[in-house]
Amino acid sequence: MTTLVTGATGHLGRLVIAGLLERGAEPSSIVAGVRDLARAADLSALGVRTAVVDYDRPETVAAALEDVDTVLLISGSEVGRRVDQHRAVIDAAVAAGVSKFVYTSAPQAPTSALILAPEHKATEELIAASGLPAVILRNNWYTENYAGDLAQARETGTIAASVGDGRVASASRRDFADAAAVVLLEDGHVGQAYELGGDVAWTFDDLAAALTEVVGRPVEYRALSTEEHAAALEAAGLDAGTVGFVTALDAGIRDGALAHTDGTLARLIGRPTTPLVEGLRTVA
Numbered sequence: 001m002t003t004l005v006t007g008a009t010g011h012l013g014r015l016v017i018a019g020l021l022e023r024g025a026e027p028s029s030i031v032a033g034v035r036d037l038a039r040a041a042d043l044s045a046l047g048v049r050t051a052v053v054d055y056d057r058p059e060t061v062a063a064a065l066e067d068v069d070t071v072l073l074i075s076g077s078e079v080g081r082r083v084d085q086h087r088a089v090i091d092a093a094v095a096a097g098v099s100k101f102v103y104t105s106a107p108q109a110p111t112s113a114l115i116l117a118p119e120h121k122a123t124e125e126l127i128a129a130s131g132l133p134a135v136i137l138r139n140n141w142y143t144e145n146y147a148g149d150l151a152q153a154r155e156t157g158t159i160a161a162s163v164g165d166g167r168v169a170s171a172s173r174r175d176f177a178d179a180a181a182v183v184l185l186e187d188g189h190v191g192q193a194y195e196l197g198g199d200v201a202w203t204f205d206d207l208a209a210a211l212t213e214v215v216g217r218p219v220e221y222r223a224l225s226t227e228e229h230a231a232a233l234e235a236a237g238l239d240a241g242t243v244g245f246v247t248a249l250d251a252g253i254r255d256g257a258l259a260h261t262d263g264t265l266a267r268l269i270g271r272p273t274t275p276l277v278e279g280l281r282t283v284a
């Protein structure tokens with residue numbers, strides 16, 4: 001079996017490859033799909049094969065899929081351009097006749113009101129229409145997303161957001177990467193769409209308490225209205241598009257878009273997910 005991991009020089013991609021190797025995959029059975037081969041020299045040194053995979057250049061995807069039967073498509077990072085980019089990988093996977101196609105999606109993508117969900121929903125629909133034997137990994141937030149709050153907490157002793165009492169079932173990237181590695185290596189997952197999140201759905205008061213432990217000073221959560229939040233972000237110099245994006249994400253959290261947790265991630269990886277405090281300590 002040969003597995004292509006796209007986005008392999010990204011944070012998640014590198015951890016997936018580490019997870020595959022830890023689980024006994026032969027380095028030569030892994031193809032690291034990257035845009036810049038020079039940034040994958042460390043992977044080559046491990047014996048992992050490398051190939052250029054640029055979603056904007058479909059010919060690179062087709063070439064990388066030669067001799068590959070399993071694919072992990074890590075969703076791209078260029079919001080607004082991702083459906084066409086993902087389509088290029090899906091089309092190439094169909095042409096190559098892969099036997100398992102795994103995609104990193106967003107929580108409850110088909111029904112979620114989260115601002116990031118539509119591109120994932122559209123990608124899931126393309127995958128379903130393609131007939132590929134697929135597994136969907138609907139990853140909740142990475143705990144690492146709160147690196148900025150950690151820095152702010154350390155500096156000011158406060159974090160501010162417009163999420164109200166919304167909860168986030170985050171887990172560490174490592175947890176999501178291990179789940180991807182399990183699903184890539186094991187039989188029996190095709191046809192599943194897994195909602196993957198941390199074991200605990202925490203509030204921002206919980207986040208402040210966790211940050212208090214990590215930064216070693218009292219940290220308080222200031223709950224802002226959307227308008228107050230937008231004004232604070234504007235005052236900090238963010239452009240209107242970014243302000244709208246950040247406040248929309250917070251509105252999604254307030255409305256419960258990231259609150260779902262059912263233990264699926266822990267079951268897949270065979271251990272509890274990384275607790276919030278521990279995940280934040282790693283970030284620190």
Ligand SMILES: NC(=O)c1ccc[n+]([C@@H]2O[C@H](COP(=O)([O-])OP(=O)(O)OC[C@H]3O[C@@H](n4cnc5c(N)ncnc54)[C@H](OP(=O)(O)O)[C@@H]3O)[C@@H](O)[C@H]2O)c1
Nearest residue numbers: 007009010011012035053054055056075076077140141142
């Ligand atoms: N669940 C969450 O909390 C969360 C948070 C942030 C992002 N995400 C999503 O999860 C994905 C993986 O997360 P991450 O932390 O690993 O992000 P990341 O470190 O930014 O990695 C993104 C990867 O996508 C690759 N990529 C971007 N555009 C591409 C293109 N046109 N063709 C081929 N590869 C392309 C990048 O390639 P290079 O290495 O060449 O730059 C990089 O390897 C992100 O791309 C995003 O869709 C999820």
